[in-house]
Amino acid sequence: MSDEAKPAKGVGESQTRRGEDVEGDEGKEPGRHDAGTTGHVQRPAGTSTARDWTGVGPQDPIGEDGPDASKGGGSPDR
Amino acid sequence: MATTVARPATSTTVPGSNLTEMVWDPITRIVGSLGLYTKIDFGQRRVAECYSTSSIFRGYSIFMKGKDPRDAHFITSRICGICGDNHATCSCYAQNMAYGVRPPHLAEWIVNLGEAAEYMFDHNIYQENLVGVDFCERMVRETNPGVLEQAERTAAPHAEDHGYRTIADIMRSLNPIEGEFYREALQVSRMAREMFCLMEGRHVHPSTLYPGGVGTVATIQLFTDYLSRLMRYVEFMKRVVPMHDDLFDFFYEALPGYEEVGRRRVLLGCWGALNDPDHCNFEYRDMTNWGRKMFVTPGVVVDGKPVTTDLVKINLGIRILLGSSYYEDWEDKEMFVRRDPLGNPVDRRHPWNQHTIPKPQKRDFDDKYSWVMSPRWFDGKDHLALDTGGGPIARLWTTALAGLVDIGYVKATGNSVVINLPKSATKPEKTFEWKIPKWSNAIERDRARTYFQAYAAGCAVYFIEKALAEVRAGHTKTWEEFKVPNDAISVGFTEAVRGVLSHHMVIRDGKIANYHPYPLTPWNGSVRDSYGTPGPYEDAIQNTPIFEDNPPDKFKGIDIMRAVRSFDPCLPCGVHMYLGNGKVVKEMHSPNMPHNSF
Numbered sequence: 001m002s003d004e005a006k007p008a009k010g011v012g013e014s015q016t017r018r019g020e021d022v023e024g025d026e027g028k029e030p031g032r033h034d035a036g037t038t039g040h041v042q043r044p045a046g047t048s049t050a051r052d053w054t055g056v057g058p059q060d061p062i063g064e065d066g067p068d069a070s071k072g073g074g075s076p077d078r
Numbered sequence: 079m080a081t082t083v084a085r086p087a088t089s090t091t092v093p094g095s096n097l098t099e100m101v102w103d104p105i106t107r108i109v110g111s112l113g114l115y116t117k118i119d120f121g122q123r124r125v126a127e128c129y130s131t132s133s134i135f136r137g138y139s140i141f142m143k144g145k146d147p148r149d150a151h152f153i154t155s156r157i158c159g160i161c162g163d164n165h166a167t168c169s170c171y172a173q174n175m176a177y178g179v180r181p182p183h184l185a186e187w188i189v190n191l192g193e194a195a196e197y198m199f200d201h202n203i204y205q206e207n208l209v210g211v212d213f214c215e216r217m218v219r220e221t222n223p224g225v226l227e228q229a230e231r232t233a234a235p236h237a238e239d240h241g242y243r244t245i246a247d248i249m250r251s252l253n254p255i256e257g258e259f260y261r262e263a264l265q266v267s268r269m270a271r272e273m274f275c276l277m278e279g280r281h282v283h284p285s286t287l288y289p290g291g292v293g294t295v296a297t298i299q300l301f302t303d304y305l306s307r308l309m310r311y312v313e314f315m316k317r318v319v320p321m322h323d324d325l326f327d328f329f330y331e332a333l334p335g336y337e338e339v340g341r342r343r344v345l346l347g348c349w350g351a352l353n354d355p356d357h358c359n360f361e362y363r364d365m366t367n368w369g370r371k372m373f374v375t376p377g378v379v380v381d382g383k384p385v386t387t388d389l390v391k392i393n394l395g396i397r398i399l400l401g402s403s404y405y406e407d408w409e410d411k412e413m414f415v416r417r418d419p420l421g422n423p424v425d426r427r428h429p430w431n432q433h434t435i436p437k438p439q440k441r442d443f444d445d446k447y448s449w450v451m452s453p454r455w456f457d458g459k460d461h462l463a464l465d466t467g468g469g470p471i472a473r474l475w476t477t478a479l480a481g482l483v484d485i486g487y488v489k490a491t492g493n494s495v496v497i498n499l500p501k502s503a504t505k506p507e508k509t510f511e512w513k514i515p516k517w518s519n520a521i522e523r524d525r526a527r528t529y530f531q532a533y534a535a536g537c538a539v540y541f542i543e544k545a546l547a548e549v550r551a552g553h554t555k556t557w558e559e560f561k562v563p564n565d566a567i568s569v570g571f572t573e574a575v576r577g578v579l580s581h582h583m584v585i586r587d588g589k590i591a592n593y594h595p596y597p598l599t600p601w602n603g604s605v606r607d608s609y610g611t612p613g614p615y616e617d618a619i620q621n622t623p624i625f626e627d628n629p630p631d632k633f634k635g636i637d638i639m640r641a642v643r644s645f646d647p648c649l650p651c652g653v654h655m656y657l658g659n660g661k662v663v664k665e666m667h668s669p670n671m672p673h674n675s676f
Contacts, residue, residue: 042180047553
């Protein structure tokens with residue numbers, strides 16, 4: 001059997017849009033903001049507002065020290 | 079520094095010997111198709127010869143060619159239904175290197191939490207529900223009834239920690255299906271698997287893991303759900319570690335000489351696991367440094383001594399030998415990579431340059447007898463048949479010797495690893511210490527597995543603290559965009575549950591030109607190579623003494639099975655299935671199904 005086997009036509013080509021393609025075409029999701037890099041090896045950092053969590057009446061914390069309900073998450077009880 | 083006891087030389091031809099051929103094919107209570115073909119000398123009560131074979135081939139290295147590299151982790155995850163997430167993680171590491179992308183800190187903590195959960199789940203289900211059966215009351219009654227009688231009379235030294243008054247009580251609790259501990263362990267495995275799913279969406283094939291980071295929505299609730307399960311696991315480990323210590327120490331006491339079962343020379347490999355986002359930038363040129371910052375230190379240990387903790391050196395030393403496996407050589411084929419990104423020469427037998435050319439044929443133990451190749455590590459002089467010992471023993475041994483890890487919950491001391499588990503629901507803080515053993519044998523591989531479960535739990539407590547700190551600081555980004563380059567070479571190193579895992583990738587014109595995943599099973603289950611060196615299963619079982627009381631006609635081979643299962647064999651990772659045009663075996667018609675032939 002040859003080790004030069006190739007996939008059938010079209011099989012190797014990715015047919016779906018990837019996250020990086022969506023971001024390139026449409027920009028960042030609303031509510032998400034890059035915040036430069038952080039740490040010794042300059043890993044990317046970013047923040048999110050309540051708009052990232054919901055588009056229905058998003059409410060950011062009232063003050064800087066106020067509780068942020070969006071960070072708590074709405075996952076069901078387990 | 080640990081003292082490693084040298085193994086006495088033995089001869090395979092002894093006057094008055096009585097060789098009996100015995101075969102276990104397939105072996106039960108492991109994953110995949112592994113066969114052991116042995117000759118047992120019942121006169122000398124030892125295994126005289128052993129060949130390990132695997133009878134299936136799948137061909138991942140062939141059909142990955144031409145694929146979009148961004149699909150690599152989803153495809154290679156399907157190599158295994160137990161450790162598929164390890165493959166996906168390793169593939170993402172290789173892709174991160176190829177694309178030059180660094181995931182945000184929070185993403186790395188989430189991946190680490192997922193991998194820690196995988197270790198906790200997988201080691202638990204294998205140790206308690208598969209390996210444990212080899213030491214259960216029913217098995218010991220059928221193979222060494224005198225040992226069971228002794229176990230009934232022997233008080234368990236740590237009974238107050240685990241609740242079992244005698245060693246026989248521990249053995250009864252391991253009885254399959256009926257045993258109390260056997261059943262409890264099944265529940266714990268489920269819980270650990272839930273922990274993985276919280277982090278990566280689905281187990282064993284994660285749905286939220288990608289190059290560049292994760293798609294997991296990281297909230298306080300998510301980590302709290304993980305933490306509540308983790309603390310139940312921590313509580314469980316405070317009973318399990320002393321329980322297994324009592325059981326394994328008893329076997330040494332009841333069967334003097336049992337340290338020789340499954341024993342082989344200390345030749346251990348660990349490729350490191352659990353990256354530190356404060357140090358890891360996924361760049362090859364910095365791999366030496368960030369490799370040493372991993373929370374499981376990479377390394378090669380020979381005869382108890384550390385040879386290297388340098389991932390670049392480890393990478394360049396990998397050689398794929400043939401000899402007894404069903405493949406043609408690639409000596410005259412194209413070399414994909416002549417020099418690594420640091421300018422070091424890369425050997426033709428390195429995975430970057432491997433061509434996989436299967437050559438199916440009849441099994442012949444004097445020639446070719448398995449689909450598993452023979453990976454070796456070249457130290458400059460010899461091609462070493464490294465093993466992982468099932469994973470934990472190699473990880474703990476290299477981490478202990480390196481003395482680099484110290485996160486409070488776990489600390490490497492230079493000759494041991496200290497594990498500090500926090501207070502849990504009904505038990506106070508507890509410290510365990512895994513000390514480098516004298517031997518690399520069946521019992522110590524099994525003991526290390528339990529200690530590593532505790533190690534993974536300790537690491538997970540640290541990771542969750544870091545993850546929560548990120549979320550509370552407002553750093554919620556979990557993924558960074560990237561572009562696939564036209565050309566790249568890269569490698570991912572991690573530890574699958576059972577040991578070393580590497581994914582070597584070459585990209586040309588934006589597509590995969592060459593891809594070779596090398597998990598632990600080709601290392602552990604490798605066969606006699608072109609220099610005649612047997613693989614680890616083979617030489618660990620060869621010269622293993624027989625302690626079982628049964629005569630040849632009732633022989634179970636329990637000592638051989640304990641030896642091979644101590645490696646936690648997992649054969650789907652050992653061979654990558656090609657059926658060709660297939661063959662109709664049987665046709666059947668059913669009113670409910672379309673025409674079937676298989």
